Amino acid sequence: MGSKFGTGSLNIVMTLLLCLILLLSMAPKLKAELTTVEHPLNSDGSISFLVVGDWGRRGLYNQSQVALQMGRIGEKLDINFVVSTGDNIYDSGMKSIDDPAFQLSFSNIYTSPSLQKPWYLVLGNHDYRGDVEAQLSPMLRSMDSRWICMRSFIVNTEIAELFFVDTTPFVDDYFLSPKGQTYDWGGVSPRESYIQTVLTDLEMGLRESRANWKIVVGHHTIKSASIHGNTKELESLLLPILEANNVDLYVNGHDHCLQHISTSQSPIQFLTSGGGSKAWRGYYNWTTTPEDMKFFYDGQGFMSVKITRTEMGIVFYDVSGNILHKWDTSKTSYTAFDVPL
Ligand SMILES: *[C@@H]1O[C@H](CO)[C@@H](O)[C@H](O)[C@H]1NC(C)=O
Numbered sequence: 481m482g483s484k485f486g487t488g489s490l491n492i493v494m495t496l497l498l499c500l501i502l503l504l505s506m507a508p509k510l511k512a513e514l515t516t517v518e519h520p521l522n523s524d525g526s527i528s529f530l531v532v533g534d535w536g537r538r539g540l541y542n543q544s545q546v547a548l549q550m551g552r553i554g555e556k557l558d559i560n561f562v563v564s565t566g567d568n569i570y571d572s573g574m575k576s577i578d579d580p581a582f583q584l585s586f587s588n589i590y591t592s593p594s595l596q597k598p599w600y601l602v603l604g605n606h607d608y609r610g611d612v613e614a615q616l617s618p619m620l621r622s623m624d625s626r627w628i629c630m631r632s633f634i635v636n637t638e639i640a641e642l643f644f645v646d647t648t649p650f651v652d653d654y655f656l657s658p659k660g661q662t663y664d665w666g667g668v669s670p671r672e673s674y675i676q677t678v679l680t681d682l683e684m685g686l687r688e689s690r691a692n693w694k695i696v697v698g699h700h701t702i703k704s705a706s707i708h709g710n711t712k713e714l715e716s717l718l719l720p721i722l723e724a725n726n727v728d729l730y731v732n733g734h735d736h737c738l739q740h741i742s743t744s745q746s747p748i749q750f751l752t753s754g755g756g757s758k759a760w761r762g763y764y765n766w767t768t769t770p771e772d773m774k775f776f777y778d779g780q781g782f783m784s785v786k787i788t789r790t791e792m793g794i795v796f797y798d799v800s801g802n803i804l805h806k807w808d809t810s811k812t813s814y815t816a817f818d819v820p821l
């Protein structure tokens with residue numbers, strides 16, 4: 481063999497290799513890239529929250545009435561936080577960090593004591609029509625400490641993990657036929673690698689999750705009977721990852737209605753909570769598998785979720801706080817991870 485290395489250099493290479501292997505085996509398990517916010521459980525081991533979407537209209541279109549009922553139900557359930565499925569500020573997101581829409585559509589509207597909890601928010605397509613960085617800015621937190629808005633992130637409550645996914649960049653139409661709208665794609669381009677990173681991070685986060693319940697939140701529908709219908713990009717790119725990782729709920733807004741779809745092909749419950757303000761679109765198209773539609777309401781309202789280690793219940797409410805639909809399920813803990821501390 482005409483190797484340039486003598487046995488001395490070979491030993492050095494071997495030693496380096498061994499060190500590398502040792503280092504790799506000692507390194508902590510790779511963590512998901514997504515920012516994780518830890519949210520503590522109640523002392524009884526439960527957690528509950530409200531979900532509202534498509535709301536920021538300076539109180540108009542019954543936004544204030546929905547807010548009032550969220551406050552009432554939030555108090556009754558003693559909620560831990562609020563989830564927003566996006567389209568936080570209409571019509572075109574925030575113009576800048578000083579945009580008074582922040583107070584007029586958020587701080588001055590959700591004033592009930594029970595809603596003075598963290599709000600975990602994703603962005604919707606209307607938010608992308610404004611200054612996205614403004615809405616993501618931690619500066620907003622100094623004006624209203626509830627506001628926790630990121631592109632994609634995780635809220636971990638130990639028994640349940642919530643994965644917030646930035647779905648707007650997935651939708652081809654906003655890029656290919658924006659219909660006169662401009663979108664703030666700073667931070668998104670190049671689009672293909674942005675989407676790939678979101679999917680990889682989500683998949684890794686889901687795979688590493690030890691929570692008994694996994695909930696994914698995005699603005700856009702995967703399945704919907706209302707005007708926007710199913711989002712084909714999410715059906716092909718996002719849904720397979722959710723199905724492969726035992727996700728329990730996919731929760732979205734975008735369509736201004738409340739709905740619960742459950743198909744025989746997937747254990748995932750598809751839940752739309754997009755009734756935070758303007759509603760009554762007057763459109764319904766769900767013809768092929770009518771048995772999958774468990775509940776549909778075209779008007780305003782919101783949703784609550786209550787979770788314990790083994791049980792989960794969701795409830796939909798209308799603009800007056802009346803209960804429209806309930807769904808409950810239970811499962812045993814993943815005993816392997818159920819180690820008492
Ligand atoms: C607001 O809610 C009331 C019911 O309390 C309803 O009669 C009215 O049409 C709603 N307004 C809008 C703009 O949706």
Ligand SMILES: *[C@@H]1O[C@H](CO)[C@@H](O)[C@H](O)[C@H]1NC(C)=O
Pocket residue numbers: 765766
């Ligand atoms: C209803 O949805 C189907 C696809 O799911 C579509 O082919 C059809 O055109 C829609 N009907 C209307 C009236 O929009």
